[in-house]
Amino acid sequence: MPEIAPLPRDPVDIAKRPPEDEGHLRSGNPLVFYESQAKRVWRRFLRHRLAMAGGCAVMLLLLMTLLADLITPHDPLALETARRFIPPFTDSTFLLGTDEMGRDLLSRLIYGGRISLVVGMAAMFATVVTGLIIGLISGFYGGRTDNLLMRFTDTMLSFPQVFLLLVLAAFITPTVISIALIIGLTSWMEVARIIRAQIKHIKEQDFVLAAFALGSSEMRIMFKELLPNAIAPVLVSATLNVANAVLMESYISFLGYGIQPPLASWGNMLTNAQAYFDTATYLAILPGVMITLTVMSFNFLGDGLRDALDPKLRM
């Protein structure tokens, strides 16, 4: 039985805890609370070191995606059979080496990353839009509509996502957009639940009642009054959704139902790498490292955003 440390006493605990709200001190007057919501969120976010690191990594990845054509040293599809299986860091023209067909690994990683990130972002967009619409309608109208939509949400949550994704992927022609769409259509449930809860809460507030009293249309109330006030928690969920979508894309591409070769994605690069596993292990290591780094960056970013937006939700 290991020696259990004494439970932390409260004062020590508070002293160790990162200060939450010293914003008012900066105004020079301890009685003046002078900080906008956005500023406070930003300050809290800056203090979250891992989230900052995640945010920077996400920026770099996005930059890499945007500039892929400029920064890749070779054509990712160019075959050069004379130069197969060059290990990483041994050849100055092929920095990370070449694969089983003599294609430059660095270029393929960059282009593969472009595909993975585009799928991730587009899937997140599809997720958020679907979730927003269902959550908004459900929370706004309540009653039977709400009941029906929430049962539908529960039903969708009962399916293991990878099973559903694979069956859908087998039905359709896999393209970047169709893959993103099916990932979005199988992962909107959480966003819908969050939005619904928010809307139900906000709907009861005075400014919404005022809008009703002024005769605003339902559409106007939904999109101008309710939605802007319910969007903050969705931001967190959206970020974590990119991480999940990148993972899902790699799963289905790895199993052969996602992005099709010769187009590179981190997932299908791993499928090919399996065949040369014991002789050219680097082919299997590098795409996996990239997936892990990307997913991790979005996870840390989302976690930091959650802490910044609502410190009560801290894990």
Add this chain to the structure above:
Amino acid sequence: MLQYIVKRLLQAVPLLIGVSIIGFAMMHLAPGGPLAIYTLNPTITAQDIERIKHVFGLDQPLYIQYLKWAAGMFTGNWGNTFFGGRPVLDVIMERVPATLLLMGSSMSLAMIIGMLIGILGAVKRYSVFDYLATTGAMVTLSFPTFWFGLMMIFVFALQLGWLPSGGMFTLGEDEDLLDLLQHLILPTVVLALVLVAQWSRYTRSSFLEVIHQDYIRTARSKGISGSRILFRHAFPNAVAPLIALAGIQLPWLFSGALVTETIFGWPGMGRLFVDSLTMKEYPVLMGMIMFTAMAVIIGNLLADVLNAIIDPRIRLN
């Protein structure tokens, strides 16, 4: 209690109906319908397809087809496989034990390790260990399962040669328990990885909530030892809500098992699903989707009922 269980069972009914409607819709969404596979076979003419359609009742209105299909699901007639014509339910059922073994061992491993990490993290909050554990959990949650599996095979099977790289038994040898255990280790660890991270995170926050309550302080002031407080006073209250986590993890567990089984050639349901996908065995695929969704619904139901039985703080209505 009985009333609660009956109520929860009744709530599961619309869910199951929803699951069946979506499953049915997906089967008929396939371009060309469930018989699309036959059109690829040159020995089968258009007339043959019409005849098969009639035999299977596919020329009837959709709602009648659905009702027949649903009645079949209900009575255990899940259709037959395209190749071989075996009953789908039999084909699935013979793969269930292998998957259950894998999922059960991973879940147990993940719960034990995850809870230990979570408890230590909560007791030593903001310590180096806690920091490493919470960061480590985030990193672990970001691993693609299949890639982690490949890396484990590389290190422990190819490089060190300690463990077999795949399968359930060594080919050509008698099936004994030791052999099975050796084959079980790597897939179990791979599948458990993400679960450990989740269990440690949830355990940590649940314990943090409990150990700052008044009754724990009272116990401390009475001079009860730290470990006794932790395991006798805090543990039951902190762990009871976590039972629901096991239910929540079920859909992921099935997905993870699919990927793990593919990597390790484990002859379970996940492998069956991937194999059926390559052979376009829609009856099996639909059967598997229905089976896993039902397992998830029933699993969640069990978790909630168990939670209600164990935790007297939960009011049953």
